[in-house]
Amino acid sequence: MSTVLPPLPAKRYFTIGEVAQLCGVKPHVLRYWEQEFTQLRPMKRRGNRRYYQHHEVLMIRRIRELLYEQGFTISGARNRLHELGLAARSARPDGVAEALPPIEPDFSALQLADGPPLEFDVDPASLRRELEEIRAILF
Template identity: 35%
Template sequence: MALKKDIDFKLYYSVKEVAALLGVNESLLRYWEREFPQITPRKSGRNIRQYTKEDVETVRQIYYLVKVRGLKLAAAREVLRKEKPAVERDAEILRRLQSVKEQLDALRRELNALE
């Protein structure tokens, strides 16, 4: 699963950074912007998308619903509309589990290197 790393403490993230963070194409993010009114990156004078931390979290939730749970876009929109707190919780749990898995993998590699 993607969700590669935690976002750091920046004010804005480019579409390229958000795509890399989730392991998806930039075009998918632009498509999701059209499909999900909850994603509202601001655009600079040169029409460059600038995602806030909240936008990134919303995209993570959509990723979880569509890519992990396998929901169709209409169903994901409905879940976000009705069950946002539960989706936020589930996405956060998944992110933490991924982080723990990465830490365990790193420890396993270190142990194997010692043998």
């Protein structure tokens, strides 16, 4: 029985409370999973507050599905995630990440329906780094 989770909002960072609601688990479970799954490394800021990025929230949802819906153990889920990562890397041709064009985010085409273009208060260099990190995870 699959639980319907709410859609992820278009945000850059999520607090542990937000992630807990979006993924249907308690915050203490997320802190435990950080110890068990090396893929989960939320950024920590002042006061050791955790901030999760979009790809980490998706990984948490995948872990939740493996544990709660497919019945994997923690070590089984860890192994399955490792296998999926290896399979994804081996399925691509060699050098595909190097062959991808450089990331140049362009926000000019984004706008709300029947509204003015959106304006973003984003540092282009940090956005580029984040996109390159996501690309490295995917490829």
